[in-house]
Amino acid sequence: MSDQANSQSSSLQNSSTRRRVLIVGGVAGGASCAARLRRLDESVEIIMFDRGPYVSFANCGLPYYVGNVISDERKLLVASREMFRDRFNIEVHTDTEVTGVDRSARTITVRDGRTGNSRVERYDALVLSPGAAPIRPPLPGVDLPGVFAVRSIPDSRRIRSRIADRDAKTAVVVGGGFIGLEMVENLIHRELSVAILEKLPQVMPPLDPELAVPLKEHLAAKGVQLHLGDGLALIEEHSGGLMVVAESGARLPADLVILAIGVRPETALAKDAGLQIGPRGGIVVDAQMRTSDPHIWAVGDVVEVQDVLTGQETVLPLAGPANRQGRVAAESIAGRATHFRGVQATAVVGVLGLTVASTGASEKGLRRAGFTSFQRVSFTRVITPAITPAHKRFI
Numbered sequence: 001m002s003d004q005a006n007s008q009s010s011s012l013q014n015s016s017t018r019r020r021v022l023i024v025g026g027v028a029g030g031a032s033c034a035a036r037l038r039r040l041d042e043s044v045e046i047i048m049f050d051r052g053p054y055v056s057f058a059n060c061g062l063p064y065y066v067g068n069v070i071s072d073e074r075k076l077l078v079a080s081r082e083m084f085r086d087r088f089n090i091e092v093h094t095d096t097e098v099t100g101v102d103r104s105a106r107t108i109t110v111r112d113g114r115t116g117n118s119r120v121e122r123y124d125a126l127v128l129s130p131g132a133a134p135i136r137p138p139l140p141g142v143d144l145p146g147v148f149a150v151r152s153i154p155d156s157r158r159i160r161s162r163i164a165d166r167d168a169k170t171a172v173v174v175g176g177g178f179i180g181l182e183m184v185e186n187l188i189h190r191e192l193s194v195a196i197l198e199k200l201p202q203v204m205p206p207l208d209p210e211l212a213v214p215l216k217e218h219l220a221a222k223g224v225q226l227h228l229g230d231g232l233a234l235i236e237e238h239s240g241g242l243m244v245v246a247e248s249g250a251r252l253p254a255d256l257v258i259l260a261i262g263v264r265p266e267t268a269l270a271k272d273a274g275l276q277i278g279p280r281g282g283i284v285v286d287a288q289m290r291t292s293d294p295h296i297w298a299v300g301d302v303v304e305v306q307d308v309l310t311g312q313e314t315v316l317p318l319a320g321p322a323n324r325q326g327r328v329a330a331e332s333i334a335g336r337a338t339h340f341r342g343v344q345a346t347a348v349v350g351v352l353g354l355t356v357a358s359t360g361a362s363e364k365g366l367r368r369a370g371f372t373s374f375q376r377v378s379f380t381r382v383i384t385p386a387i388t389p390a391h392k393r394f395i
């Protein structure tokens with residue numbers, strides 16, 4: 001018998017008769033689901049897998065770790081593997097990727113990243129919370145050293161090393177959404193000179209254009225170079241650093257480049273397993289976060305949810321909904337009829353002393369959703385001093 005077959009059969013033989021809940025992804029949605037489920041049911045076996053080295057870390061703090069506002073990496077860790085084991089009796093496997101789901105056998109295949117060995121684990125209920133991956137456009141130079149996306153603690157560590165090793169002075173942030181702007185703030189905090197390259201003619205794309213104007217003026221007043229309405233064409237090596245070339249032909253030198261042009265739900269596992277995927281590219285779930293398979297739930301950035309204002313399906317990659325959905329899935333698995341009510345996209349972000357907040361639909365969002373007749377009651381208000389990362393919450 002091969003090593004793989006051996007480990008597969010022993011895993012199946014060892015599986016107990018207790019109800020077994022497996023969770024893929026151990027950060028916002030996955031960890032919330034695991035902790036809530038344990039509070040509801042002491043007898044169920046809960047096992048969480050994450051392909052990364054950590055579970056339950058504060059993704060929201062990553063830009064502030066780059067900016068040295070959070071200087072101790074340990075402060076990003078909300079809960080450890082040991083804490084899950086000792087306090088919640090939840091087994092956590094880090095550096096372990098789930099590579100396949102066999103729905104008819106109700107098993108998953110997992111690969112241990114340290115040994116390379118794969119094994120099969122059976123489930124009674126499976127929860128998918130694999131999140132969303134930063135988009136890397138297929139353009140020349142996006143994989144060059146010095147070009148980063150920010151998703152994990154190791155990503156932030158690499159950016160910090162680049163700044164320190166190169167004594168970096170300049171950065172280009174591609175994308176002027178909330179992660180891009182948080183990176184701008186933190187790179188400025190590290191005393192870099194920063195340029196934003198944004199394809200749309202405004203920063204913070206979810207806002208209506210006129211509401212983004214005070215933010216644009218504020219960024220310019222703080223010395224941020226704004227290249228709006230201009231997309232990324234390519235990145236090349238240049239004099240020991242990098243050169244970002246825009247679609248307009250503008251050339252922006254940089255010691256490092258941050259790609260923050262959005263995220264895409266990580267649906268590969270779900271697609272391979274034949275789960276239903278919706279028109280916005282997320283996994284389709286019902287109000288109890290159950291997928292098209294009655295034994296599989298999905299939560300967080302990977303799912304489509306209902307916008308409570310338009311009634312339409314949307315994807316909303318924010319931590320608040322992910323945490324809530326994780327708890328709703330746990331309640332559903334435990335037999336409670338809790339429902340996720342949908343989202344209204346409430347967000348708050350501090351940018352260099354200015355606080356930008358929004359909730360509900362923008363005018364352009366409503367038009368995109370097909371609404372043509374409505375009354376505008378939107379307003380802008382500048383609140384100072386800026387909220388600190390500790391106060392910042394996306395709901």
Ligand SMILES: Cc1cc2nc3c(=O)[nH]c(=O)nc-3n(C[C@H](O)[C@H](O)[C@H](O)COP(=O)(O)OP(=O)(O)OC[C@H]3O[C@@H](n4cnc5c(N)ncnc54)[C@H](O)[C@@H]3O)c2cc1C
Pocket residue numbers: 024025026027028029030049050051052059060061062063096097098099129130131132150151152179266269299300301302316317318319320322392393394395
């Ligand atoms: C830099 C940054 C800043 C942010 N700031 C904010 C903020 O201020 N406020 C806010 O509300 N939201 C913020 N967000 C978004 C928020 O972090 C996400 O919405 C939330 O973490 C989504 O939770 P999730 O469980 O769906 O996915 P994640 O938290 O991304 O967790 C998914 C985990 O699954 C693992 N995984 C994926 N596939 C597999 C597999 N096949 N096998 C095993 N493991 C797998 C991944 O490694 C990852 O650790 C930020 C995100 C980033 C990247």
